[in-house]
Amino acid sequence: MPKLNGAGLLRGLIGTAGLLVVLEAAGRLGAWDTERLPLVSTVLLRAGELLADPEFLVSAWSSLTTWALALALTIAIAVPAGLLLGMVRPAEVAVRPLIEFLRPIPSVALIPLVILMFSETTNMRITVAVYAALWPVLVNTIYGVRDVDPLAKETLRSFGFGPASVAYRVVLPGAAPFIATGIRLAASVAIVLVVTSELIAGGIEGIGVFITIAASGNRLDLMIGATILVGLFGILVNALLVAGENRLFRWHRARTEGAT
Amino acid sequence: MLELVDLGHNYGSYRAIDRVNLKVAQGEVVCIVGPSGCGKSTLLRSIAGLIKPTGGTVLLDGKPVDGSPENLAVVFQDYSRSLYPWMSALANVGLPLRRRGLDKKKRDAAAMNALEQVGLAGAAAKFPWEMSGGMQQRVSIARALAYQPKLLLMDEPFGSVDAQTREELEDLTLRVCAHHGMTILLITHDVDESVYVGDRVVVLSKAPGTVVGDLPVQLPGPRDQIHTRELDAFVRLRAEVGRLVRGITPQRNTHGNTHGYGYGVETR
Known part of the structure; x- marks a missing residue:
């Protein structure tokens, strides 16, 4: 980064x-034809106005909470699973074919199926987003756990610490920078999938729904304005997470840069 | 306090160590020296309970070792890998003390005390990657000291620092260990170091490693880097250990070893 x-x-x-x-x-x-495709200045102005538009804000809030829930669920599933698979080699070998099979399936292709499975739109959107966001966190966690120095673990073991203590005190902090990178990637993926599921499956609220409605009213200025705001949100989240990583994992940076 | 009985370990069909027999008395500093690939590290790992030896037994205070024993600490050669980069020096030193059931205040106090003993009181808040190699290894030594083990294992502890730092750390080890009355088993490939640091030097053969020599070191103390190393006794002993390490038949029989263990003439 x-x-x-x-x-x-x-x-x-x-x-x-x-x-x-x-x-x-x-x-x-x-x-x-600026009647059809509005000027940049018009779009930017509209984007600014949207931030004070109650109808848009309700939709934005809906998308935001869906996204946050999806990301939290992703972390709650993928980090423990990654720790387990990273530490227990036979378990990783057993599920690797499954991971390699499931991972390339585009989450979007699952939307029709998930619509049939869930009657409630929020659950459907979360499921789709979690499915896509899971992989970067899972794979990064496994990789991070593998990267933890065996000697670092042995040192703690030699002081008589058991496997659980070693996992908590060495493996988790050692893998944390990789896990954080996975979470950052997942955050972006989840934004894309939440909006996509809103666009495809519709519903009452959500930025995707707002964009669909704007499109049906031929309001390209509102469509592009809303899209720009989603993009800005993505940039903001990424910047915050990068800043957090730089702050928390100074040791990792110092180490990898010092290792030349 | 430590006894190895017919200790052997195979990695698949490769035999790393074979029937190692050794007794170490309380408070002794024993150096194990041998050519590279003589299974020195395998030996240390077996004692520390990090690997389960395929043959023989390790007895600590008369009890067979199963898993990592209490009251034992290891200082590894690779300080940069064995210290935790996300923790300050103080936190690194204090971490093992959780095993002792101390609260944070007591852990910090004990860790600070150990850092003072290795001359790093001023660097307690620093992170390992902000320190030189020698300082990092001091932190490792402090971590072992704070834990107050009965047996301290050192695996080539000064192998990755420059010559000057190495001498400093050798003296530091001798000083603090004499102070704590700790029993030390130090593994090295450096013949000079084994004679300088040890009360006893045990020589291992090439793989499969087994004990081919067990020599008491009778040098007047306190030892001094310049003075001790120019003594005739030092030079003679160094030559003898050197021959054993290279597998040259020694001029006198060291295999008999009638006085290797628990000898009474402590000269340091």
């Missing part, structure tokens, strides 16, 4: 602003 320093951030902002200016200019010069 490259750390964004001041200069990098500035360049990124300049690049983004430059693209927006070019698009705005092209729109104003008549490159496309």
Whole structure:
């Protein structure tokens, strides 16, 4: 994870602003029919207005809670499972074919099936998101557990600590940086799947539902405005998690960088 | 206090150590030296209960070792891997004390005390990766000291530090262990070090490792890096151990070993 320093951030902002200016200019010069596809400035203005629009906020809150629940459930399932599979080699060997089979199945392809299984839309959305978000956390946890130095474990064992203590005091903290990376990836995946399931399966609330309704009213400004807000939320979550990782796992960074 | 009876270990068909017999008395510092691949580490792991030997027994205070025994600590060569990078030096040293059922306050106090003994009181809040190799190994030694084991096992403890640090750490080990009356089993491939540090030097043969020499070290103490190493007795003993390690037939019989264990002439 490259750390964004001041200069990098500035360049990124300049690049983004430059693209927006070019698009705005092209729109104003008549490159496309702005009645159909609105100007950049219109979309940005609409995105800002949406943040104060009660109807949108209800939908956004619905998506946000679905996402948070999905991520929490993902962590609650994938981290313990990953710890177990990482530590118990025979168990990992036994379920690996299953993992390799299930992992490439696109979560989206499961949506029709899950719709039939759940009558309640929130449960359906959570299930779809968890299914997709599970894999990066599970695989990273297994990898992280494997990466824990055998000598680190032996040291604690030599002081007479049992397997449970070794798992809690050495394996879990040692694997934590990898688990955190998995969770960060899962957070992005879960956003995508929550919105996708809302778009495909519909419902009463949710950003995906809001976008669908805007589309049926031919309101491209609202559609794109809402989409931009989802994207910004994704960036914000990622930045917060990266900052958290940099803070918590300074030791890991120092170690991997010092190991050259 | 420690007794190995016909200790042997095979990895599949490879025999690492074969019928090692050894007795270590309370308070003794015994160095085990041997050529690389003589099963030194296998021996240490068997005693620490990290592996289950395929043959023979390890007796600690007369009781067979099963699993990792209480009252035992290990200092490994690879300090950077054996210290926990997510913990400060103080937390690293204090961690094993959880086994002693001490509360946080007492653990911290004991850990601080041990860090003071190795001269690192000022670095208690530092993380291992902020320290030099020598400092990290001091933290490892402090961790073992704080635990106050009856038996301290050291696996090539000074193998990864520079020569100067190595001498410092050798002296530190001698000093603190004399102070605590700890029994030490130190494994090394360095002939000089074994003679300098040990009350006794036990020589292992090439794999399958077995005891081919057991020599008492009778050097006047306290030992000094310059003075001790220039003594005739030191030079002679070093040559003898060196020959044994290289498998050259020694000039006098060391296999008889009538005075190797519990000899009365403690000169240090």
